[in-house]
Amino acid sequence: MNWDQDITASLSIKYPIIQAPMLGITTPEMVSAIADEGGLGSLPVGGLSPETSLQLIRKVKAKTTAPFAVNLFTHDIPAIDLNDADIMQDLLEDLSEKYYLGYERQDVATFKFHSYKEQVELLIGEKIPVVSFTFGIPDETSIAQLKATGVLLIGTATSVKEAVLLEQQGIDMITAQGIEAGGHRGTFLEDGPLPQVGTLPLVAQICKAVKIPVIAAGGIYDGSTIKAAAALGAAGVQIGSAFLASDESLAIPAFKQALQHISETDTVLTRSFSGRWARGIRNKFMEAVEEAGIRIPVYPVQNSLTTSLRANAQKKDNINFTNLWAGQSAAKAKQEPAAAIFRNLLMQIGASDQ
Numbered sequence: 419m420n421w422d423q424d425i426t427a428s429l430s431i432k433y434p435i436i437q438a439p440m441l442g443i444t445t446p447e448m449v450s451a452i453a454d455e456g457g458l459g460s461l462p463v464g465g466l467s468p469e470t471s472l473q474l475i476r477k478v479k480a481k482t483t484a485p486f487a488v489n490l491f492t493h494d495i496p497a498i499d500l501n502d503a504d505i506m507q508d509l510l511e512d513l514s515e516k517y518y519l520g521y522e523r524q525d526v527a528t529f530k531f532h533s534y535k536e537q538v539e540l541l542i543g544e545k546i547p548v549v550s551f552t553f554g555i556p557d558e559t560s561i562a563q564l565k566a567t568g569v570l571l572i573g574t575a576t577s578v579k580e581a582v583l584l585e586q587q588g589i590d591m592i593t594a595q596g597i598e599a600g601g602h603r604g605t606f607l608e609d610g611p612l613p614q615v616g617t618l619p620l621v622a623q624i625c626k627a628v629k630i631p632v633i634a635a636g637g638i639y640d641g642s643t644i645k646a647a648a649a650l651g652a653a654g655v656q657i658g659s660a661f662l663a664s665d666e667s668l669a670i671p672a673f674k675q676a677l678q679h680i681s682e683t684d685t686v687l688t689r690s691f692s693g694r695w696a697r698g699i700r701n702k703f704m705e706a707v708e709e710a711g712i713r714i715p716v717y718p719v720q721n722s723l724t725t726s727l728r729a730n731a732q733k734k735d736n737i738n739f740t741n742l743w744a745g746q747s748a749a750k751a752k753q754e755p756a757a758a759i760f761r762n763l764l765m766q767i768g769a770s771d772q
């Protein structure tokens with residue numbers, strides 16, 4: 419395979435294939451499995467406490483000596499609109515009663531959100547070699563601290579403008595996230611409508627606009643889509659949805675099953691679960707929030723408001739009231755070990771014997 423730039427040496431990996439960080443899905447077992455196969459495993463710790471982040475990092479380290487990336491959510495913490503949250507909680511209570519879900523009303527004024535800034539020191543202490551991030555750019559102090567200890571930084575862009583900004587701030591590589599991607603949009607510039615650029619035009623145009631390596635993400639799931647990304651000028655790919663149904667995934671059984679029956683048209687963008695635009699399989703909860711026509715609190719307020727409802731639905735293996743983040747190529751995601759999925763991708767690009 420001909421990649422535009424070689425990122426394997428700087429990431430200390432064998433293949434420029436990155437297992438996407440997927441908060442709520444990715445386990446330490448998934449990360450270590452991919453790391454052991456020579457790809458870049460990514461551990462998501464966005465929004466988690468430093469204590470939980472450390473436990474997860476240690477779990478990966480107990481399973482592999484190979485390098486892996488840790489992924490942060492680098493957004494600012496917003497002010498909470500108590501009135502919007504109150505109206506949303508009324509709706510969540512109604513839904514809970516109607517569908518026997520269980521919802522615990524919360525005292526929103528006491529919400530506390532963790533900032534990525536609380537995690538920087540621990541990443542340095544744990545000697546994490548690669549830190550990827552989404553939802554923003556770390557502040558200058560955090561960038562300087564991480565770079566001073568040799569940490570390689572990978573930022574997420576959903577437009578050319580965001581990519582150029584990341585490069586200007588000294589970020590080492592860019593994940594270009596197309597609209598096909600499962601999960602949250604990494605968008606951080608809010609100076610216009612949500613960028614909805616497909617992976618193909620996004621990667622091609624970002625590659626022309628910046629000098630640093632570009633990693634393509636969104637809709638990549640097999641040999642042909644990996645080759646397409648390389649042809650566009652990408653230096654690597656980041657793959658999420660293809661690992662959703664893997665043995666190491668935290669997806670509930672009914673979600674893994676649903677993935678076997680959906681088609682490319684069944685995922686949509688929604689703010690209903692978290693307050694941030696994200697792509698997932700359309701379900702009853704999204705429809706109920708849309709129909710209610712009320713203002714959705716901003717991220718991560720809405721995310722916290724819906725947590726107990728989603729957790730209760732997951733306990734019941736109910737896919738109608740939890741987020742089913744998945745991309746446009748998620749259909750028939752394989753139900754096998756992550757390592758087998760990874761090796762199959764290598765085989766399809768003729769790289770397995772390298």
Ligand SMILES: Cc1cc2nc3c(=O)[nH]c(=O)nc-3n(C[C@H](O)[C@H](O)[C@H](O)COP(=O)(O)O)c2cc1C
Binds near residue numbers: 440462551658743745
């Ligand atoms: C379930 C799920 C959770 C995700 N969580 C994160 C996350 O925690 N951090 C992040 O940077 N990206 C996250 N993403 C986005 C992925 O990094 C990546 O952009 C996307 O999976 C690529 O598109 P694909 O799903 O079509 O492969 C998530 C994606 C999914 C499907």
